Amino acid sequence: MTSPIPSFPHSLIHPFIHPPIPSFPHSRIHPSTHSNEPILSSYLPAIFDSARDARERAITVTNVNLADSFARHLAWTSDNPIGLEVVGAVGPTLRLSDGSELIDLISGIAVSSLGHCHPEVVEVVREQVGRHMHVMVYGELIQTPQVRFAERLASVLPDKLSTVYFTMTGTEANEGALKLARKHTGRSKFVSFDRSYHGDTMGSLSVTGRDVYRRPFEPLVPGVSFLPYNDAVALDSIDESIAAVIIEPVQGEGGIRVPSTEFMQALRHRCDETGSLLIFDEIQTGFGRTGRLFAFEHFGVVPDIITFAKAMGGGMPLGAFVSSGRVFDSFRRDPPLSHVTTFGGHPVSCAAALKTLEILIRDDLSDRANRIGEHIRGRLDHPLIVEIRGLGAMLGLVLASDHATEKVVRYCLDGGVLLGWTLHSNNLIRIAPPLTIPFDTLDHALDVILRGLQAIG
């Protein structure tokens, strides 16, 4: 006998809506299974030698076995992970297991623009979890959070960017954009730019402009050529065989490089001449980071397809590629379902993204990004800083050498400030604080950076 389909009595849902904010009881960390095994720090030839003390403190104070399990069971992406144990994150601050705190000046790499665990975002996440989580692959059922967020996103984009395809991540958004360009144009080739970064899956990696990351995974998608970034003359090589040109309107991993308006407009013009679609990868620049809601607004150029992820979900995983209904028509047929995703547009992520976008607009955080950027530029005056590049609160400090950069980042980590590099640029320190960071917290972090510069200078 089949049981009746349950209704969703509010009494069942309510307890999920406003539970008390959890503390982080260490007892919930898995109990020991390898207590006699070496701890994490002895596995690591840690690059942050001077941070080793902090790491060991963290491991001793809480739970050696968590670090040990990290070393054994998590796939490492480098030989020297920082390895600090995060137990909480609120606003601009990460809480570590030893009770110390780090000011996050990179926002989980341009994700936590509202700060970590913004209470209004947390609340809508709880509400949506109480209604439903995953129900069906993206694009089949009508799910209120997806529809409402797509509608709101379209309302802040130019008319021709009206149709949204949701993904989970940035690289998946770029994969979709590249496939859409091929399907719509019937062409196969792509143009990208030196020092670009578009993600690590095969298609996105194929259009990423740095050999050292591409070569180990070749053969990649054929028919990709790379042009120098910000060189209008080179655009002549874009011709009628090109399905799409993909570009970051400010290069992030390439070293926070800002192109000229002339270059961006020439690129738009050349794509119009050749019928190639112009894809803007705004995965890092989007949602207020550069001082406008979207970076394309700086250049007066509208792309044919735009890709998002990172800050869009307010800390939840969500990506998207957005274009016109006309361009998306090609995705419906020949064959139908030729591009689908199970988790893209997860309703909990979409609910978080809608609230995030509302807060960004309501609190004018794009403007705050500009004020943060100006403040940082005004305060970071030091002979070791060769240049400060970027727009809004997406900044790169160029130092005289890779060595100086590494030492300052290390000094700051010890001093409670989390900074980072960019993938393709070793002499540059990335600064991308939450757009909600209080100015006194920012000042405190900048004091630490200045002391770091002083210490090595």
Ligand SMILES: Cc1ncc(COP(=O)(O)O)c(C=O)c1O
């Ligand atoms: C410009 C740009 N595109 C794509 C990606 C890839 O995004 P994800 O890591 O979500 O796949 C990134 C990530 O850093 C990025 O900065």
